[in-house]
Amino acid sequence: MTDAVKNIEKLKATFTNVTSEIGKKIIGQEEVVRQMLVAILCDANALLESFPGLGKTSMIKAMAETLGLKFARIQGTPDLMPSDIIGTYVIEEKDGKKIFKFQKGPIFANIILMDEINRATPKTQAALLESMQEKQVTVGNQTFPLDLPFFVLATQNPIDQEGTYPLPEAQTDRFLLKILIDYPSMDEELEIVERYTRGQDPSKLKTLLSGDSLKLLQKLTRQVPIANDIKKRAVEIVTKTRKVPELIEYGASPRASLGVILAAKARALIDGRKYVSLKDIEEMAYPVLRHRIVLSFKAEREGKSTDDVIKELLK
Amino acid sequence: MTAIKGLLNEIRFEMLKVIILEAFLDSILLFLALLLVLSIFGMGVMLPLLLSAVTLIIDVLVRTRKISLKYIEDQNPEIREMLRTAADNKDEEGLMAHALFAEVIEKMRNVSGGSFLDIKEAGIKLAAMFLLSGILISLAFFNVNIQKFENPLAGLTGTLEDGLNGLWGNGTDVAGVNITNMDKDLYGDARIARLGSEDLAVTIQQNLNRIDFNKVSDADPNQIQPDDYPVEVSAQASEAYTAGLEDINDRKTAAEYSQQVKR
Numbered sequence: 001m002t003d004a005v006k007n008i009e010k011l012k013a014t015f016t017n018v019t020s021e022i023g024k025k026i027i028g029q030e031e032v033v034r035q036m037l038v039a040i041l042c043d044a045n046a047l048l049e050s051f052p053g054l055g056k057t058s059m060i061k062a063m064a065e066t067l068g069l070k071f072a073r074i075q076g077t078p079d080l081m082p083s084d085i086i087g088t089y090v091i092e093e094k095d096g097k098k099i100f101k102f103q104k105g106p107i108f109a110n111i112i113l114m115d116e117i118n119r120a121t122p123k124t125q126a127a128l129l130e131s132m133q134e135k136q137v138t139v140g141n142q143t144f145p146l147d148l149p150f151f152v153l154a155t156q157n158p159i160d161q162e163g164t165y166p167l168p169e170a171q172t173d174r175f176l177l178k179i180l181i182d183y184p185s186m187d188e189e190l191e192i193v194e195r196y197t198r199g200q201d202p203s204k205l206k207t208l209l210s211g212d213s214l215k216l217l218q219k220l221t222r223q224v225p226i227a228n229d230i231k232k233r234a235v236e237i238v239t240k241t242r243k244v245p246e247l248i249e250y251g252a253s254p255r256a257s258l259g260v261i262l263a264a265k266a267r268a269l270i271d272g273r274k275y276v277s278l279k280d281i282e283e284m285a286y287p288v289l290r291h292r293i294v295l296s297f298k299a300e301r302e303g304k305s306t307d308d309v310i311k312e313l314l315k
Numbered sequence: 316m317t318a319i320k321g322l323l324n325e326i327r328f329e330m331l332k333v334i335i336l337e338a339f340l341d342s343i344l345l346f347l348a349l350l351l352v353l354s355i356f357g358m359g360v361m362l363p364l365l366l367s368a369v370t371l372i373i374d375v376l377v378r379t380r381k382i383s384l385k386y387i388e389d390q391n392p393e394i395r396e397m398l399r400t401a402a403d404n405k406d407e408e409g410l411m412a413h414a415l416f417a418e419v420i421e422k423m424r425n426v427s428g429g430s431f432l433d434i435k436e437a438g439i440k441l442a443a444m445f446l447l448s449g450i451l452i453s454l455a456f457f458n459v460n461i462q463k464f465e466n467p468l469a470g471l472t473g474t475l476e477d478g479l480n481g482l483w484g485n486g487t488d489v490a491g492v493n494i495t496n497m498d499k500d501l502y503g504d505a506r507i508a509r510l511g512s513e514d515l516a517v518t519i520q521q522n523l524n525r526i527d528f529n530k531v532s533d534a535d536p537n538q539i540q541p542d543d544y545p546v547e548v549s550a551q552a553s554e555a556y557t558a559g560l561e562d563i564n565d566r567k568t569a570a571e572y573s574q575q576v577k578r
Contacts, residue, residue, distance in 0.1 A: 008414045223409035227400040229385075274415040275400040 008220075012272025018066050018208050025062040025205065026055055027195070028188040034270060035179045035287055036063060036153065040214065041221045041266040042176055044259075045132050045152040047291055050181030052157065057113060060153050064111045067214060068207040070147070072109035074128075076120035082127035086137045087144075102139060107131055110147055110211065117154040118164040128152070129171055149214045169250065169294065176259050178291035217269070224265040226276040234260045234281045240313050241289065247299045247309050252292040259288040286310055319405050319416040322423060326387065326398075333431045334378040340440045342371035347447035354454070382431075391426050394419065518565060 015037065022033050036059075039046040050056055057073060064071035074085060087105035091098050106112065107128070114120075114128060131137050132152050136145045154175065156167070172178070184192065209217075235257050242251030264280035271280075290306040299309060349363035384399040401419045404412050 008411070220411060223407075223411040225400050225404035225407060225409075225412050225415055227396060228403045229399070230396070269411075274411055274418060275397055277396050 008274065009272070011217075011269060014208065015270045015272075021066045021205050021208060022059070022062045026059045027191050028184045029055070029059065029181065032059065032179055032181055033063070034267075035177055036060070037270055038263050038266040038284070039153075039177050039179075040067070040149065040151050041217055041269060042259075042262045043149065043218045044176035044262070045154070045174070046287075047172065047175040047178040048153055048155045048181065049158055049178060050155065051183070054181045054183070056153075056155055056181065057115070060111060060113045062205060065205040066208055067111075068210045069110035069149070069151075069214075071111045071113070072106035073113045073115060074106050076114060076116040076118065076124075078119060078121060080120045080124045082124050085124060085128055086131060086139065089139070102142070102144070104144070105137075107137065108144075108146060110149055110151065112150075112152045114152060114154040116157055116164075118156045118166050120165065122165050125165065125167065125171065128154075129174055133174060147211075149211060149218065169292070172291045173253060173255055175291065176263060177287040179287055180290075221262070221266045221269050224268050224274065224276060226261065226265065230276055230278050230281060231261060233278060234264065234285075237281070237285055237313060238289070241293050244313070245296065247296055247304070247312065248293050249296045250294040252289055256288055256292050260284055263288055282314055285314060318420055319401055322420055323402055323405065326384070326423075329431055330382055330387070331379075334375055334382060336432070337437070338371050338374035338378060340437060340444075341374050342367040344440055344444055344447070345370050347444060347451065351447060351451055354451075387426075387431060390431065394422050394426065397422070517568060 018037065019030055019033050023030070026033070036046060040063075048056055061071055063069075074080075083105070085105050085107050087103050087108070089100040090103050092101040093099075117125060117128070120128075131146065132150075135148065135150055136143050138144075183189075238252050238254070238257045238260060240251075241248050241256075244251075260281060261276075263284040264276045267280040267284055268274075268276045286307055289310050293306060293309070295304065295306060295309060346363050346367035349366060350360060353363060384402055388395045388398050397415065397419050401415055404415070
């Protein structure tokens, strides 16, 4: 037990190394990487909202490489079928006989990037979301479990919304976090240009963690202790979203309370702490709540964003 | 898990000691302040003592509710949020919980019991106690009588003290007059003074002071010889002043009275 306790002290260094390793390919965006790590440690999925060209695919690929996980990318298009995601039976000839063999789809990886999920049809979206929830795929009368750990990062393009099928609130509620990617700073963009216009690809990233280590870390995340008053504060924040009709038309569900506390625990573990701080709750309230609340007309008319409203709730 | 429970019990015990110490300081301060104020009205020590005892009990109860683990964390930032997280999860068996307990126990080694006490506040109270004690001692030393104010609570305090006197004896009746402790400064302790039941007959003889001018005459002229001057000159009465008194008891009474007058 003493050795295990001592090993926990090294976790902060491990996560710092993971962030640094990803930083060899992705410049800036440390907070985005940390939030993605939070979602992975919580054994949950995340929505990513960003403008095109901000390195979403590169970032998730780098993370898969560092964590030693299989990566698959699915591009959302209006003609994408559920079988294109989960797989299908194909006829195969073996020993003169024709048999049906199930060919696994891209969803049978560990980390899935579902690019522009709002472009796929609702039926395809449902197939993906069901797989996310159940961690298994059912085709016909057969069930195929997915490889663990399993993490879906679904992206939505905030512009160019014509001909899209936005995820309904009931579906977005299944994603633990909604991560926003902003444009890089001037210095960061200069470094990106410097690095990627010289024709020198960054070296292959080191694998710092394995799938089994991640499963253990996911268990440890749930064991991080939290004080009663801090737990109460988290629930207070979520219930408050249902009591301010002048700002919020539809508040967050109890799933959000679970999400805030779990995300705060993961945050504490990444920071090397063995307890949840009030600061963790307040920082994770933003990515957990921003896709679960619907602003009132009055708030929208005043030009308030969901983050502005969450900031008012935290006062 | 046992270690963390032991630590939390120790912390609670230390907190209780601090609470009792601070409550005692408050009640002693109140006692001295009340004693100073009430002595102006010539009241005794019982009322301040009673009020201080009540204050002590109430203060302990109020402070017990106010002081919590969060208070200790505010005094020691290095254990902020850790201590109460450990307390709320003291029955957890997980690896993370054990790691937290180990860290809390390690950090609490550097926390002294004195950090639970507000040293500045305690220092101010002690200084105030010294000041009040000094004033009270000075008043007693210089025998400053500041009982010139009428006691507005005389009726109440008289009733209160008579009631208290009832605890160890009734007021003393002397010659049909009930003497309470209020009168003891005038008449002395009523319990000591006891007058007899016999009537005394005291006669004051005026003869000693009467001068008969008819008997006054000039002295016969004498031839003064050198041997006539005495070596020692002293005045002696021709007879004792008590000679005229008829009764021996009257003589004694008169003699004693004369002695008192001389004093």
